[in-house]
Amino acid sequence: MSWLYIALVHYPVSNKRGEVVATSITNLDIHDLARSARTFGVRGVYFVTPVPSQQWFARRIIVHWSKGVGAAYNPTRKEAVELVRLVDNLEAVSNAIHSETGRRPLLVATTARQRANAISYGELRQRIQTSEEPHCVVFGTGWGLHSDLFDQMDFVLEPIRGPGEYRHLSVRAAVAIVLDRLIGR
Amino acid sequence: MSWLYIALVHYPVSNKRGEVVATSITNLDIHDLARSARTFGVRGVYFVTPVPSQQWFARRIIVHWSKGVGAAYNPTRKEAVELVRLVDNLEAVSNAIHSETGRRPLLVATTARQRANAISYGELRQRIQTSEEPHCVVFGTGWGLHSDLFDQMDFVLEPIRGPGEYRHLSVRAAVAIVLDRLIGR
Numbered sequence: 322m323s324w325l326y327i328a329l330v331h332y333p334v335s336n337k338r339g340e341v342v343a344t345s346i347t348n349l350d351i352h353d354l355a356r357s358a359r360t361f362g363v364r365g366v367y368f369v370t371p372v373p374s375q376q377w378f379a380r381r382i383i384v385h386w387s388k389g390v391g392a393a394y395n396p397t398r399k400e401a402v403e404l405v406r407l408v409d410n411l412e413a414v415s416n417a418i419h420s421e422t423g424r425r426p427l428l429v430a431t432t433a434r435q436r437a438n439a440i441s442y443g444e445l446r447q448r449i450q451t452s453e454e455p456h457c458v459v460f461g462t463g464w465g466l467h468s469d470l471f472d473q474m475d476f477v478l479e480p481i482r483g484p485g486e487y488r489h490l491s492v493r494a495a496v497a498i499v500l501d502r503l504i505g506r
Numbered sequence: 507m508s509w510l511y512i513a514l515v516h517y518p519v520s521n522k523r524g525e526v527v528a529t530s531i532t533n534l535d536i537h538d539l540a541r542s543a544r545t546f547g548v549r550g551v552y553f554v555t556p557v558p559s560q561q562w563f564a565r566r567i568i569v570h571w572s573k574g575v576g577a578a579y580n581p582t583r584k585e586a587v588e589l590v591r592l593v594d595n596l597e598a599v600s601n602a603i604h605s606e607t608g609r610r611p612l613l614v615a616t617t618a619r620q621r622a623n624a625i626s627y628g629e630l631r632q633r634i635q636t637s638e639e640p641h642c643v644v645f646g647t648g649w650g651l652h653s654d655l656f657d658q659m660d661f662v663l664e665p666i667r668g669p670g671e672y673r674h675l676s677v678r679a680a681v682a683i684v685l686d687r688l689i690g691r
Contacts, residue, residue, distance in 0.1 A: 337580075345663040349534055349676075352676065353678055353679055355677040356674050356675055356676055356679065357675060357676070357679045359667070359672045359674070360670075360672050360673060360674065360675055361668040361669070362668055362669045362670055371596075375609045384531065393521065393523075396673045397672070397675075399673065401673065402674075427652070437671045481545070481686070482545070482690075483545040483546040483547055483626070483689060483690060484547045484689065485545075485547055485580070487544045487545050487586075488541060488545060489541050489544070489545065489582045489583075490541055490545055490682065491534075491537065491538040491541055491542070491678065493538055493676065493679060493682070494541065494542045494545075494678060494679070494681070494682035495682075496539055496679070497675065497678070497680075497682045497683050498678035498682050498683060498686045498690070501666070501686065501687070502686070504669065505666070505667075505668060506670060
């Protein structure tokens with residue numbers, strides 16, 4: 322029985338110039354990540370932001386599709402959006418998973434850059450399938466997770482590469498590919 | 507040398523009740539599909555709609571990011587969006603690829619439903635790598651490609667499945683996973 326979670330960080334992330342910023346939660350990220358997560362049996366999708374107005378905005382969307390008019394209009398959307406939770410920071414992600422599973426999760430950072438000691442998809446897939454421990458794969462918005470966050474991570478996942486040098490996938494595409502590689506087929 | 511293209515159909519597609527409708531082109535589909543396509547070395551991304559106002563809207567976005575202010579602001583976005591072309595229907599997709607490559611493409615439909623004689627990812631990957639013929643993988647918006655379109659297809663690709671029965675990926679996620687399975691790694 323594998324316990325896989327994902328988290329999408331909106332703060333602290335980098336902007337184009339490498340500065341620390343908070344990005345906005347988008348409606349489509351909620352839907353796309355929730356639907357990909359539901360398809361691949363992910364246990365929960367954490368949207369990470371300490372900004373109260375952003376949490377309020379996201380909560381309205383989640384309630385609309387999981388309990389409101391949207392839930393009756395589109396039940397498959399409801400099943401997906403029910404997986405989404407809102408938290409202030411990565412520590413709150415760990416605490417929530419700890420409460421749910423009785424164990425602290427191993428945090429896995431994602432990045433488009435090659436890093437030393439990155440874990441491969443095959444290795445992480447194997448770990449998730451055989452380990453009793455929950456794992457949470459952490460994605461960044463903007464220009465990616467702020468470098469300070471890497472100190473809190475247990476693993477860094479190897480980047481997704483195509484045949485060339487271009488590697489600027491949207492976070493919606495990256496989440497889909499990572500889940501397919503870790504769980505799909 | 508493999509020649510892979512993708513197409514996103516906005517008409518004719520099905521709505522929730524199985525009726526034929528035209529959907530709207532969205533800004534985010536343009537960016538996400540273009541970025542996934544560029545990452546995996548896809549040669550062109552066709553947005554299919556016969557609705558002039560929709561083509562006008564999409565052209566404005568493409569020009570902004572490939573030639574306008576956006577191209578200077580974000581050169582990696584430019585490289586991706588340059589792959590996007592606007593056409594009226596699937597025949598125009600075939601004609602355009604024929605002009606570019608000297609051969610008519612083989613059209614590959616995608617669907618979330620299991621269909622008889624579906625081609626597997628492994629088989630199609632092999633074909634693309636070894637064949638001289640161009641291939642175009644065709645995705646639907648809304649509730650999927652209208653059934654009439656399947657008569658024009660050379661292959662139907664097997665659906666993407668997770669461990670359970672839920673299979674309601676966003677088209678942005680589906681395109682990313684299909685390209686990764688056909689080209690990635």
